[in-house]
Amino acid sequence: xxxxxxxxxxxxxxxxxxxxxxxxxxxxxxxxxxxxxxxxxxxxxxxxxxxxxxxxxxxxxxxxxxxxxxxxxxxxxxxxxxxxxxxxxxxxxxxxxxxxxxxxxxxxxxxxxxxxxxxxxxxxxxxxxxxxxxxxxxxxxxxxxxxxxxxxxxxxxxxxxxxxxxxxxxxxxxxxxxxxxxxxxxxxxxxxxxxxxxxxxxxxxxxxxxxxxxxxxxxxxxxxxxxxx
Amino acid sequence: xxxxxxxxxxxxxxxxxxxxxxxxxxxxxxxxxxxxxxxxxxxxxxxxxxxxxxxxxxxxxxxxxxxxxxxxxxxxxxxxxxxxxxxxxxxxxxxxxxxxxxxxxxxxxxxxxxxxxxxxxxxxxxxxxxxxxxxxxxxxxxxxxxxxxxxxxxxxxxxxxxxxxxxxxxxxxxxxxxxxxxxxxxxxxxxxxxxxxxxxxxxxxxxxxxxxxxxxxxxxxxxxxxxxx
DNA sequence: AGCATTTTATAAAATTTTTATAATCTGACT
DNA sequence: AGTCAGATTATAAAAATTTTATAAAATGCT
Numbered sequence: 001x002x003x004x005x006x007x008x009x010x011x012x013x014x015x016x017x018x019x020x021x022x023x024x025x026x027x028x029x030x031x032x033x034x035x036x037x038x039x040x041x042x043x044x045x046x047x048x049x050x051x052x053x054x055x056x057x058x059x060x061x062x063x064x065x066x067x068x069x070x071x072x073x074x075x076x077x078x079x080x081x082x083x084x085x086x087x088x089x090x091x092x093x094x095x096x097x098x099x100x101x102x103x104x105x106x107x108x109x110x111x112x113x114x115x116x117x118x119x120x121x122x123x124x125x126x127x128x129x130x131x132x133x134x135x136x137x138x139x140x141x142x143x144x145x146x147x148x149x150x151x152x153x154x155x156x157x158x159x160x161x162x163x164x165x166x167x168x169x170x171x172x173x174x175x176x177x178x179x180x181x182x183x184x185x186x187x188x189x190x191x192x193x194x195x196x197x198x199x200x201x202x203x204x205x206x207x208x209x210x211x212x213x214x215x216x217x218x219x220x221x222x223x224x225x226x227x228x229x
Numbered sequence: 230x231x232x233x234x235x236x237x238x239x240x241x242x243x244x245x246x247x248x249x250x251x252x253x254x255x256x257x258x259x260x261x262x263x264x265x266x267x268x269x270x271x272x273x274x275x276x277x278x279x280x281x282x283x284x285x286x287x288x289x290x291x292x293x294x295x296x297x298x299x300x301x302x303x304x305x306x307x308x309x310x311x312x313x314x315x316x317x318x319x320x321x322x323x324x325x326x327x328x329x330x331x332x333x334x335x336x337x338x339x340x341x342x343x344x345x346x347x348x349x350x351x352x353x354x355x356x357x358x359x360x361x362x363x364x365x366x367x368x369x370x371x372x373x374x375x376x377x378x379x380x381x382x383x384x385x386x387x388x389x390x391x392x393x394x395x396x397x398x399x400x401x402x403x404x405x406x407x408x409x410x411x412x413x414x415x416x417x418x419x420x421x422x423x424x425x426x427x428x429x430x431x432x433x434x435x436x437x438x439x440x441x442x443x444x445x446x447x448x449x450x451x452x453x454x455x456x457x458x
Numbered sequence: 459a460g461c462a463t464t465t466t467a468t469a470a471a472a473t474t475t476t477t478a479t480a481a482t483c484t485g486a487c488t
Numbered sequence: 489a490g491t492c493a494g495a496t497t498a499t500a501a502a503a504a505t506t507t508t509a510t511a512a513a514a515t516g517c518t
Contacts (some may be wrong), residue, residue, distance in 0.1 A: 072350055114255040157462055172373040195464055222387035424475055
């Protein structure tokens with residue numbers, strides 16, 4: 001469930017926004033003063049903030065700047081004056097969107113959704129879902145230790161799974177066989193690096209359409225391997 | 230330097246946008262047809278796309294969807310009809326911004342900058358792109374060991390990559406072939422210096438427009454080479 | 459035994475180095 | 489200034505080396 005913070009002094013407006021957002025399944029908090037709003041934004045976790053410009057206690061400019069110093073979450077700025085909007089945009093203080101009052105609550109909902117979706121697309125995919133890695137046709141469920149290739153489950157042995165997972169968790173990064181060996185096997189074990197090659201081959205047999213032209217695990221000649229994205 | 234792709238069939242508009250963006254230090258490519266635009270977007274690396282809705286070859290909806298399947302970069306959609314804008318927004322196909330024609334070029338520039346800044350804020354920070362060397366049209370990603378020349382990826386072998394990277398990391402510094410050899414090959418190996426020459430040639434074939442008039446790796450006669458900046 | 463893992467041997471592929479030759483530059487000498 | 493010799497670099501292609509892919513056998517584990 002996503003949490004939204006509305007910092008807005010006109011209670012009627014704030015309540016209306018809250019109603020609409022809650023109908024769309026969001027959890028909403030309201031603060032009526034600027035200073036309280038900032039304090040709340042900093043001390044709790046929200047997924048998006050709707051921020052009015054004119055506020056008692058502390059104005060929206062200041063709040064936006066302060067939040068941005070600490071957090072990357074989407075901020076939608078709201079103002080009654082079109083001129084103010086242009087001004088903030090010019091200041092470039094990192095708000096993600098700007099709306100002029102009056103606006104329809106459903107437009108707010110639409111924008112909120114769009115910003116959340118983008119944020120997830122950019123950040124959520126890399127940071128959050130640590131359990132499931134999904135890259136193109138491949139889906140790796142870490143806790144269940146299962147791998148699906150184009151919707152079909154393939155059986156992986158322990159080492160194969162660990163190796164594939166490690167590569168997929170660091171897409172595009174090239175690792176030498178030594179690095180992979182140290183990572184998957186024991187840190188200092190002095191086994192033969194050739195076993196990495198063999199495991200790569202086994203993995204490719206399971207995930208690649210044509211093992212000679214790998215789409216996922218690429219060989220970097222003289223260096224190592226990488227999971228291409 | 231950031232690269233922007235404009236997909237727009239009205240050449241006058243495209244050129245105007247290009248001029249303004251270039252004045253702000255962006256590198257701009259234009260495509261006049263939808264299908265060509267998509268093809269370019271997929272085969273090269275851009276940091277942002279400005280996409281018109283009505284296009285010959287393939288419409289903006291389709292293009293936006295296709296790009297989103299593969300890439301996360303910001304897309305600004307442009308249309309002459311306000312209604313269309315609402316429609317696309319409703320479709321939620323992942324565009325990052327919407328502008329109605331006519332608009333002032335400076336507003337486009339402002340929005341482009343804002344989107345770039347956000348993208349950097351969200352992605353650049355999490356992905357830690359601090360091992361990327363960028364000089365004029367060349368971008369070297371050290372961990373991924375990839376080289377982009379004007380947005381197009383070129384395949385480099387191990388030694389070629391190491392040599393180019395070393396030179397690019399010390400721009401303008403002139404190195405003798407002996408120094409380069411000691412640096413890239415084993416410190417004391419007494420192999421033939423000629424191999425450095427050959428590798429320089431191979432690199433030039435990949436990054437220089439005209440190998441006879443090198444723009445990047447310059448020959449200092451009787452001394453060695455340097456990466457010119 | 460049955461499966462996973464590692465080792466080994468050989469084939470195949472790609473890169474690196476060498477070699478030979480052509481082109482270009484520099485400085486000295488007319 | 490023009491030209492020539494010597495030195496240096498560019499280019500192309502062949503040879504050598506290195507690295508990886510593959511298959512199969514050996515080992516180890518439960």
